Amino acid sequence: GAVVSQHPSRVICKSGTSVKIECRSLDFQATTMFWYRQFPKKSLMLMATSNEGSKATYEQGVEKDKFLINHASLTLSTLTVTSAHPEDSSFYICSARVGILGDYNEQFFGPGTRLTVL
């Protein structure tokens, strides 16, 4: 089946530093990748939709300059949390959608990255 990896799985950083999270589709090409954020006991919150070779589309209320997304290839998207603050601490999850939209539009999720900002 389709596998999505995320790295790192867990990161602790100091306030003011930047953190990069990688999302890779291992055995398929993902034209679209999604970045979600999840707070404890809450549902997934879509942050942005990333298409290969073009700028990401951010959801309302998500700061583009703070959460930099790069979708450099069909198998890699990165999320950089710039100048991280404690309120950015959260569980970040990426997902990837296979190819062209069709009858079956499943998203495959990465294992998530737990970010803690001290």
Added chain:
Amino acid sequence: GQNIDQPTEMTATEGAIVQINCTYQTSGFNGLFWYQQHAGEAPTFLSYNVLDGLEEKGRFSSFLSRSKGYSYLLLKELQMKDSASYLCAVMDSNYQLIWGAGTKLIIKP
């Protein structure tokens, strides 16, 4: 606006059957997904319904009624490992997933 409703928490007994309901109001419909999420982990796919009716997959079944904006996930022969959150998500006309808040299922021996 778009809205997905599902119960916050449910409790069931090991070996029993439980039904988790989901109602939705979205701009367009391109299918409904059920995901399982264990604490601290990413969601894993359970089922996808785009036509009315029941889809059975082992111990898990999912039902959809598009006219009623309603779905349920049925879990049979419950096992302790089924303790998790179950997320209902609807794909709208823009092929965006709209997520419910999830139902935390607690299984008791």
